[in-house]
Amino acid sequence: MKRLAQLLSGKVNALAQSDIGIGVLRWRGGDLVDHPLADAPELKRIVAGFAAGEPWQTVQEAGQWLTSLNETPAFSVERRYQLIDTLDGASRASQARLAERYFKLGAADFVEEKRLWNTLTAFWSALGNAYWLCARQCAGGKTVLPQGQRQRIAARGLRALRQQVKWTLLRYGALDPDVWRACGELTALAEAAGEAAQPVKLYADSIGSISPYDAFTRLVMLWTAAPGSLSPTDQDIAERLVLYLSAKFRLLPRQEKRCDYFFGSSGTRVGDFGAFQSA
Numbered sequence: 094m095k096r097l098a099q100l101l102s103g104k105v106n107a108l109a110q111s112d113i114g115i116g117v118l119r120w121r122g123g124d125l126v127d128h129p130l131a132d133a134p135e136l137k138r139i140v141a142g143f144a145a146g147e148p149w150q151t152v153q154e155a156g157q158w159l160t161s162l163n164e165t166p167a168f169s170v171e172r173r174y175q176l177i178d179t180l181d182g183a184s185r186a187s188q189a190r191l192a193e194r195y196f197k198l199g200a201a202d203f204v205e206e207k208r209l210w211n212t213l214t215a216f217w218s219a220l221g222n223a224y225w226l227c228a229r230q231c232a233g234g235k236t237v238l239p240q241g242q243r244q245r246i247a248a249r250g251l252r253a254l255r256q257q258v259k260w261t262l263l264r265y266g267a268l269d270p271d272v273w274r275a276c277g278e279l280t281a282l283a284e285a286a287g288e289a290a291q292p293v294k295l296y297a298d299s300i301g302s303i304s305p306y307d308a309f310t311r312l313v314m315l316w317t318a319a320p321g322s323l324s325p326t327d328q329d330i331a332e333r334l335v336l337y338l339s340a341k342f343r344l345l346p347r348q349e350k351r352c353d354y355f356f357g358s359s360g361t362r363v364g365d366f367g368a369f370q371s372a
Contacts, residue, residue: 126167130158130176140183148187148194149212155184156216159223170230171238174246177223181249182296188216196329210264217256218269224250225275228282244288244305249295250279251308255315259332262321280309311339 129135139158143151158180162173195209227246230236254272261268283289283305292302320331 126165126172128161128165128168130162131168131172136176136179140179143183143187146187148190149209151184151187152191152216153212155180155187156212156219159216159219163219163222163226170227170236173223173230174227174238174242177220177227181220184216185296185298188213196326210260214257214260214264217253217260221250221253221257221272221275224253225279228275228279231282232278241288241291241293243286244283244291244293245295247279247283247289247305248293248303248308251276251305251312252295252303254279255308255312258312258316259328263325263328265321268316276309276312280305306344307339310342310344311336314339314342 130139139154143155146154159177162168162176162180168176191209191213195206195213198206198209224246228250231238231243231246254276257272258268280289289305292304292307294302315332315335318331318335320328323331
């Protein structure tokens with residue numbers, strides 16, 4: 094934590110002003126990115142710390158670095174995605190262990206429950222915003238990305254938004270309305286690339302593949318299932334049922350008979366973006 098604060102204050106400015114720092118921080122035609130994550134050795138040190146750290150500390154620090162990255166507009170979308178991928182991938186094991194620890198807590202562990210909930214909620218919010226920012230940088234079609242990368246950005250971002258919904262419901266809270274705006278824009282990113290219906294393996298250790306449309310359906314169906322009245326353990330079970338049953342729904346581009354749910358592409362209202370029909 095102290096190291097992060099130091100780097101984000103005076104030390105990064107000293108790096109940027111040095112000849113070595115300018116060489117390290119210069120990207121694409123002379124743009125200068127004034128951020129610790131632009132320094133490859135520092136990024137390597139951070140990731141090494143994740144592997145050696147306690148899960149709670151790893152997830153907390155990964156979320157803080159993602160938040161800092163989100164607040165730095167100078168990164169190109171290609172470099173931004175690489176950094177998000179690194180931070181997300183390096184903390185995946187800790188994400189899973191921390192969630193597992195949360196659902197094993199007893200009713201009397203309210204202090205630890207609050208600590209874990211705050212950490213995981215902040216992380217998923219930062220990760221969802223990170224992928225959403227990538228989608229916004231791609232808006233207009235001027236950014237050229239490798240084949241399948243928009244598809245992966247969209248699917249991962251929608252997955253992160255689903256986790257944000259899940260952790261909000263666990264505390265019976267009000268959902269940030271930006272979740273639906275991000276949901277629409279991430280899905281539109283994959284659609285514009287013609288990749289929304291194509292499955293992609295999200296991570297190297299993922300079992301199976303998922304398309305952005307699949308990720309979209311899982312997110313929306315979790316919310317429409319309204320599990321917020323259940324206990325945290327039952328909500329976790331409800332999410333697993335949603336992941337299984339969502340395959341039985343079809344996403345349609347327009348309203349048709351027997352459609353039960355609709356979603357507006359702006360994320361601001363129920364509208365004409367997509368319709369779900371029971372298979």
